[in-house]
Amino acid sequence: MAEGEKLIPINIEDEMKSAYIDYSMSVIVSRALPDVRDGFKPVHRRVLYGMHELGVRSGSAHKKSARIVGEVLGKYHPHGDTSVYDSMVRMAQEWSLRYMLVDGQGNFGSVDGDSPAAMRYTEARMQKIADEMLADIDKDTVDHQLNFDDSLQEPTVLPTRIPNLLINGASGIAVGMATNMPPHNLSEVIDGTVAFIENNDIEIDELITHIKAPDFPTGGIIYGYDGVKEAFHTGRGRVVMRAKATIEEVQGKECIIVSEIPYQVNKADMIKKTADLINDKKIEGISSIRDESDRKGMRIVYILKRDAIPNIVLNTLYKYTALQSSFSVNNIALVNGRPELLNLKQMIHYFVEHRHDVVVRRSKYELKKAEDRAHILEGLIIASDNIDEVISIIRASSNADEARENLQERFKLSEIQAKAIVEMRLRQLTGLEQDKLRSEYEEILKTIEDLKDILANKDRRMQIIKDELLEVKGKYGDERRSEINFAGGDLSIEDMIPDEQVVITISHAGYIKRTPLTEYKTQNRGGVGQKASSTRNEDFLEHLFVGTNHQYMLFFTQKGKCFWMRVYEIPEGSKTSKGRAIQNLINIEQDDKVKAFICTQDLKDEEYVNSHYVIMATKKGTVKKTSLEQYSRPRQNGINAIGIREGDELLEAKLTTGTSQIFLGLKSGKAIRFEESKTRPMGRNASGVRGVTLANDNDEVIGMVSVHDFDEEILVVSENGFGKRSSIDDYRITNRGGKGVKTISITDKTGGLVAIKNVTDSDDLMIINKSGIAIRMSVEDLRVMGRATQGVKLINIKGDDSIAAVAKVMKDEEDINETDILDMEVNEEDGTALDNDKAETEE
Numbered sequence: 001m002a003e004g005e006k007l008i009p010i011n012i013e014d015e016m017k018s019a020y021i022d023y024s025m026s027v028i029v030s031r032a033l034p035d036v037r038d039g040f041k042p043v044h045r046r047v048l049y050g051m052h053e054l055g056v057r058s059g060s061a062h063k064k065s066a067r068i069v070g071e072v073l074g075k076y077h078p079h080g081d082t083s084v085y086d087s088m089v090r091m092a093q094e095w096s097l098r099y100m101l102v103d104g105q106g107n108f109g110s111v112d113g114d115s116p117a118a119m120r121y122t123e124a125r126m127q128k129i130a131d132e133m134l135a136d137i138d139k140d141t142v143d144h145q146l147n148f149d150d151s152l153q154e155p156t157v158l159p160t161r162i163p164n165l166l167i168n169g170a171s172g173i174a175v176g177m178a179t180n181m182p183p184h185n186l187s188e189v190i191d192g193t194v195a196f197i198e199n200n201d202i203e204i205d206e207l208i209t210h211i212k213a214p215d216f217p218t219g220g221i222i223y224g225y226d227g228v229k230e231a232f233h234t235g236r237g238r239v240v241m242r243a244k245a246t247i248e249e250v251q252g253k254e255c256i257i258v259s260e261i262p263y264q265v266n267k268a269d270m271i272k273k274t275a276d277l278i279n280d281k282k283i284e285g286i287s288s289i290r291d292e293s294d295r296k297g298m299r300i301v302y303i304l305k306r307d308a309i310p311n312i313v314l315n316t317l318y319k320y321t322a323l324q325s326s327f328s329v330n331n332i333a334l335v336n337g338r339p340e341l342l343n344l345k346q347m348i349h350y351f352v353e354h355r356h357d358v359v360v361r362r363s364k365y366e367l368k369k370a371e372d373r374a375h376i377l378e379g380l381i382i383a384s385d386n387i388d389e390v391i392s393i394i395r396a397s398s399n400a401d402e403a404r405e406n407l408q409e410r411f412k413l414s415e416i417q418a419k420a421i422v423e424m425r426l427r428q429l430t431g432l433e434q435d436k437l438r439s440e441y442e443e444i445l446k447t448i449e450d451l452k453d454i455l456a457n458k459d460r461r462m463q464i465i466k467d468e469l470l471e472v473k474g475k476y477g478d479e480r481r482s483e484i485n486f487a488g489g490d491l492s493i494e495d496m497i498p499d500e501q502v503v504i505t506i507s508h509a510g511y512i513k514r515t516p517l518t519e520y521k522t523q524n525r526g527g528v529g530q531k532a533s534s535t536r537n538e539d540f541l542e543h544l545f546v547g548t549n550h551q552y553m554l555f556f557t558q559k560g561k562c563f564w565m566r567v568y569e570i571p572e573g574s575k576t577s578k579g580r581a582i583q584n585l586i587n588i589e590q591d592d593k594v595k596a597f598i599c600t601q602d603l604k605d606e607e608y609v610n611s612h613y614v615i616m617a618t619k620k621g622t623v624k625k626t627s628l629e630q631y632s633r634p635r636q637n638g639i640n641a642i643g644i645r646e647g648d649e650l651l652e653a654k655l656t657t658g659t660s661q662i663f664l665g666l667k668s669g670k671a672i673r674f675e676e677s678k679t680r681p682m683g684r685n686a687s688g689v690r691g692v693t694l695a696n697d698n699d700e701v702i703g704m705v706s707v708h709d710f711d712e713e714i715l716v717v718s719e720n721g722f723g724k725r726s727s728i729d730d731y732r733i734t735n736r737g738g739k740g741v742k743t744i745s746i747t748d749k750t751g752g753l754v755a756i757k758n759v760t761d762s763d764d765l766m767i768i769n770k771s772g773i774a775i776r777m778s779v780e781d782l783r784v785m786g787r788a789t790q791g792v793k794l795i796n797i798k799g800d801d802s803i804a805a806v807a808k809v810m811k812d813e814e815d816i817n818e819t820d821i822l823d824m825e826v827n828e829e830d831g832t833a834l835d836n837d838k839a840e841t842e843e
Contacts, residue, residue: 024175032174036333037354039165046076062123098183112268179332182214187477219260231329256302367451379417513579547599558649562641564634596653617704624688643687652704660708665756672740719751724791755806
């Protein structure tokens with residue numbers, strides 16, 4: 001240790017704490033966060049000030065970027081040259097800044113993330129709007145501080161005429177805090193600022209009518225408004241941005257064309273990631289992607305496969321790719337050197353305060369200049385009034401100092417005035433010049449009066465701020481680039497799934513799947529059918545119905561429980577796949593079995609659930625009616641739908657509007673018809689009332705139909721493939737609990753009754769054998785017969801095979817006319833749509 005030195009022991013904890021706090025404060029205050037007044041971080045401020053000092057303004061020629069970077073580096077910003085150049089480059093990129101501040105010449109990078117050329121190749125100068133940032137900087141409008149080596153002065157803030165923090169935003173990561181501010185539209189921001197100046201107590205909601213939302217340089221769509229509102233009110237919020245996309249036909253193929261992408265998204269990266277998702281089968285329906293962007297604008301083309309639905313593909317792209325991304329607003333800026341979270345009104349307030357400060361300081365500076373000039377002019381006017389005497393005093397003096405003193409003494413002048421007279425040129429002695437002096441003096445007196453008025457009158461100053469802002473708006477204001485979609489919100493899974501018709505099948509062993517209806521073809525009566533499902537040995541398809549993806553599914557089990565599911569949640573399978581076990585999808589007990597299911601519209605629609613009922617029938621002939629509203633709040637473990645008596649089980653559940661008629665079909669070939677209104681609505685736990693009296697212990701109910709359209713016919717099918725349809729009017733209305741009338745002649749040849757349906761000519765039938773063979777036929781091929789006949793053969797049964805399930809489906813022919821479609825929609829509203837039908841067979 002050298003002589004005279006001594007060691008001071010320091011606790012390492014304290015030393016690290018103080019060193020880290022010093023470092024973090026330095027990062028917060030002089031690196032990463034923008035100043036609320038001019039919206040700049042030190043590096044940007046230094047780049048613009050360096051360009052200003054170098055004379056590289058909007059009106060001058062471009063200068064090499066390396067020259068500018070050297071100037072800034074050597075004089076004001078003692079960090080790496082890349083930090084300076086990168087900041088300057090960003091200020092020259094139209095996709096980075098809403099209002100560019102640097103006018104670049106050469107390669108300044110691209111929206112694909114390409115890096116700019118080296119600074120020795122590019123050139124730059126200030127944009128016109130950047131001149132406004134530095135306007136009046138030489139009029140003592142802002143404080144200056146010493147630079148890093150104390151050799152020069154640099155401004156602590158720029159006297160900007162433009163609310164830069166709002167129009168260009170900012171982002172930066174400090175220590176323990178970060179900032180992320182979106183850009184806004186200049187015209188809107190100035191309108192909002194003017195509104196604030198006119199009424200300082202303006203509410204944020206009123207400001208939002210002027211400044212509607214952020215306005216991103218890359219355009220796009222702001223999807224949903226809640227996040228925007230929250231950000232304006234609190235300074236924090238999540239703004240969802242979407243690409244602007246249209247659907248066009250290009251060379252006979254449907255394509256999604258993207259013309260604008262969300263802010264800060266790298267186009268090339270986005271396309272690459274989308275291609276990876278397509279290859280990984282995460283996104284379906286796109287055959288290829290082309291980037292056709294050029295200097296005229298952006299154009300990304302997603303070419304769709306023939307069977308793809310453009311809107312669904314687009315929603316999937318929004319969900320899984322950067323075509324939809326969010327901007328997390330976090331408005332932290334330095335206020336008097338301290339970081340603060342700011343809402344919209346506070347940012348405007350601090351900007352207006354800064355402008356007011358600038359106007360006051362500028363006026364004081366100009367007043368002092370004007371008073372100094374007036375003082376000199378007073379002396380010159382005195383001299384010109386006594387010109388002969390002045391000349392003789394000067395001629396008589398031996399030197400300039402003596403002349404000055406003599407003049408001061410003779411005319412009671414100040415030193416400055418006397419000096420100005422001594423330095424006066426001869427040409428100022430002409431009459432014309434003397435008149436000029438007087439008129440300049442009068443002008444300057446008016447200016448002094450005006451400036452004093454400005455300094456004395458706050459309203460004047462505010463008017464000046466307003467006028468200057470409106471002038472800026474006139475020069476640089478433009479239209480919004482980002483559209484606002486007020487109705488947008490979080491993407492629900494339904495946006496990703498087409499609401500198309502699907503066939504839902506459930507096998508005897510409890511396997512379920514959904515298959516697009518288009519996979520099934522219409523065949524003529526008596527055909528052998530096509531293989532519908534590869535089920536396991538001794539398993540067969542027992543239930544089949546048609547619904548749409550967005551509907552709700554209620555499952556009713558034989559023990560009287562009800563479970564809830566959305567149709568799109570049912571796993572999709574091909575016509576030949578087995579499907580998934582229901583036990584894996586809903587929490588059903590081991591010894592329970594799904595017996596009936598209902599497809600409903602929106603269960604959150606109060607009017608809908610209160611005007612519909614579920615009517616249930618059991619194997620022993622009990623019926624029960626309950627309001628649909630009771631089933632609109634599902635539970636994970638199911639809810640009770642009906643109290644089931646011992647030895648009985650739930651067989652059917654139908655959705656009705658409370659005004660239909662009920663048909664119950666019996667295995668013995670009988671049927672009963674009664675008014676639904678004869679059954680009063682009961683709670684979920686009730687057991688119900690007698691619907692039909694069974695003839696003997698071997699008889700049982702095989703199906704229930706609810707009819708509200710009396711143009712329909714009743715179709716019955718027996719287990720050996722015989723069926724017929726007969727008029728509803730053939731069945732007389734009786735009281736519930738009766739024995740019913742014959743609906744088909746049952747013989748050994750026909751076998752017992754297995755299904756009862758209500759049908760019209762526009763229906764198709766789907767009949768499935770226990771062996772898994774399915775046939776689809778048109779109901780209009782079946783003639784109407786009397787109710788006591790045996791019927792005709794619908795399907796050829798081979799060997800020991802028998803019919804397992806019968807369901808009706810709508811025709812999907814192209815020639816269905818508009819009225820048919822409307823009728824179908826009405827049916828669905830009444831809750832008696834095709835998708836509520838199912839059939840099942842007891843062995």
